[in-house]
Amino acid sequence: MEETLEARTISANGVCPAFAHTRRQLFNMYHERYLSECERLSDEASAKDGAAFKMMPFECSSNGMSGTFGWAKIKARLLKLHESLRAEIETWRRQGAEQTRLLRASHDASVNSCVHYLLQQEERIKREIPEGASIGADPANACVWTATLFGPPDSPWDGGMFTVEMVFPPDFPDAPPAVRFTTPLFHPQINGQGVPYLRCLVMWTYAEPKERTIATVMRQLVGLFAHDPSPEPATHINPAAAALHFSRSEEERKESKRRVKRCVQRSMDM
Known part of the structure; x- marks a missing residue:
């Protein structure tokens, strides 16, 4: 009951914090679709x-x-909102670097709990991530992590190596990280700026605490390549990729496979 009441607390601007996190994630995922x-x-x-x-x-x-x-x-308005959200993520990045520097200087009392949590949990997190991936924190910034995903064998992504950046907010794990592929990809559930559609990020503040983990994010990231794209239209944040992949035209489906193959080849050259 206490957690439910806390989740419903209204902030000064009249927005429930849980909804604010969900809104941020959805806008980052969908803003390109809105513009198109x-x-x-x-x-x-x-x-x-x-x-x-x-x-x-x-x-x-x-x-x-x-x-x-x-x-x-x-x-x-859409562009301005997106710019504001990107600026917020860059603020998390700067704060993380400063907090990590303070921790390295042994000023533990000045460091927020997010940095302590991430550094304390890093080895355990590495053990929990699914097969076909690796992850680690930036030595100079505990709030910025880089993950590498390997294309599953016998899948269209076989042989690829895809990099993901996660930037953690000061209130992690209560709030979800910002997740973005830095490797260019052509996938119905990854938009043009590399932001993936991950249900765990959308539902983060409504999930059980045990599910608000980096391992959960990693499992869903790996699933983007291990399984066929979802046919659910709401997950198609890259309309061009979805149109080709789910097309009734055999030639367009072949073009989708060619685009995926080029992504795999480029990922190995980066």
Whole structure:
């Protein structure tokens, strides 16, 4: 009961902390899809910037929604929000480096619990991660970890070596890390900036404490390559990759496989 009540606590800006974490993760995953939808819809003749909303059959003058389309403003807002989130992650990175420096200087009392937790748990975390992956902290920054995933044998990703960066917030493990592939990939569940769709990150604050772990993140990352992409449209944060992979056209599915193969080849050259 106490944990439930704590999770429902409303912050000063009126947003439940648990929802704020979920919202941050979802926006980072979906923002490219939002932008592409803005581009697509703004090309429609009836919905160009400045065009008036069309009255729907169920509307009338007293209950209709008047206004005009403003795609340029929406796109600017989306870009600004994304820039703010990236800046927040960079703040975590800077704080982590400073906190690690303080710890190295033996000023333990000045170091937040996240840094202590990550350093104390590093060896155990390395033992818990699934086969086909490795992970470790940056020696100069306990809040930045790098993982390497190896393409599973007999899969389209066989032979590939893919790098992931995790940046941890000061309130980890209560809040989830920011996760991003630094290796370019063409996958329905990884967007163009390398952010993967991971259910554990979306549901982090609602999960049991034992599931809020780096090992859980690693298992789902490995699963992106060990299993076929989910057919669930909500997980397709790379629409171009999803369109080819799930296409009814044999030629387009072959093109998807060619793109994956090129990703594998490039990963070995990096």
